[in-house]
Amino acid sequence: MGKVKDILYDISDILTAFCIVMIAGIVIWVSIGNIMQYPSFVAAEEKQSEKNTNFGLAVPVGDGTTSGSAVTGSAVGGKPAKGSNPELFSIYINYGESVSAIAQKFVDVGLFKSVDEFKTLVNQKNAASKLKSGNFIIPANATPDEVINKITTSPSA
Template sequence: MNKLKDILYNKNDLLVVFVILAIAALIISNRVDAIMAYPQTVLAQEKEKTDDPILSSDLTGSDDENKEADSDKKNAADASSSKSDTKTDPTSADSSAVNYSVYIESGSTGSKIAQTLVDCGLIKDKDAFFEAVSTAKAESKLKAGNFIVPKGSTPAQIVKILTN
């Protein structure tokens, strides 16, 4: 009789384990769509909060891949802005209508932002930018994203653009 009880209890234990595994599999299979849609949900929420463009690659991939991709995108944007933005209306001889598209990566330091501006030719040296940031007390107000900066802008004007 005891052997029969042991066999019956062991089979019941196995049955309970299989039922729990089946329930877990059903829950996971029903939620896979929600799990896989999570990055797009975060992307949509971020787009609603800000007008800054957010790339889906910002939500996935390793940091090294993102840095390389962001660097390539910045270089491509700089190259395209220098090509497309230097085109002016032939009826206008005003060369001050040239704008530069500057991409500031999320998490960029002041030094990295200054170097980006130097590389684009918008400022001559980093110190002028640092002084303008300090004067405007905008050390913690600089934002990431794409910015349109007119050619010939002063460092103070650039800081105002990067903080709005």
């Protein structure tokens, strides 16, 4: 009698495990369409919630001497025109942004000649770990040392 009971228990355990596997398989089979469509769903959501494409880019800002959003001075290669107030650049550094990405922003506005120049100066000053995130207002006539000093202090300073 003990052997028959053990055999029944073993068979019921096997049948229970088999039923669980079958139910899981059926759930996956029914849901496979939704699972496969998930990447396109995420892409559609991203497209629907378009973000400002200029966020994090360097843009010139006025110095407060003109009304509205007018920009004073004109910068060519990052240098202000003679006889004008220096142009100001607003450069936003995102939290966790790489040194190369930050460098590219400064190269784009003409404050540095190359990404390598920026990286070399940052390395010389051991400033890579001191770079702050936020919005920095930097004059177009700022020296490379002034730029590094500015972005290693808090943006409001």
